[in-house]
Amino acid sequence: MVVKNKKVFMRLRRKKRVRKKVFGTPERPRLTVFRSAKHIYAQIIDDTIGHTIAAASTLSKDVRDKVKGMKKTEAAKVVGQVIAEKAREKGVTKVVFDRNGFKYHGRVAALADGAREGGLEF
Numbered sequence: 001m002v003v004k005n006k007k008v009f010m011r012l013r014r015k016k017r018v019r020k021k022v023f024g025t026p027e028r029p030r031l032t033v034f035r036s037a038k039h040i041y042a043q044i045i046d047d048t049i050g051h052t053i054a055a056a057s058t059l060s061k062d063v064r065d066k067v068k069g070m071k072k073t074e075a076a077k078v079v080g081q082v083i084a085e086k087a088r089e090k091g092v093t094k095v096v097f098d099r100n101g102f103k104y105h106g107r108v109a110a111l112a113d114g115a116r117e118g119g120l121e122f
Helices: 006-019 061-067 072-089 107-117
Strands: 030-035 040-046 051-057 096-098
Touching: 030 072, 030 107, 040 072, 040 107, 051 061, 051 072, 061 072, 072 107
Parallel strands: 030 096
Antiparallel strands: 030 040, 040 051
């Protein structure tokens, strides 16, 4: 296998390893996180039917204005609070956290903390 970017390749290997164990059910859907260089995205997914229950990112209309001028870690915390609010509106209080192969540090940890502050349990 030809590897163009070892960092991305290793993250995808970690992702596969984590996804073997983490599965979202209707009672406890999966909160998945993706971070790019500039933005962070979060989705709550019911894997039994492959349905996205709620989604939020730094590009969402309701979040974009709130995070303007913030540092990326602070913006991730806001995204976590917004995804928790949307989940509670849909009746979801418990989730399983899928860090998507990223280290639980920095922006990923800030999003998780924001979601916990918003009322999600994981």
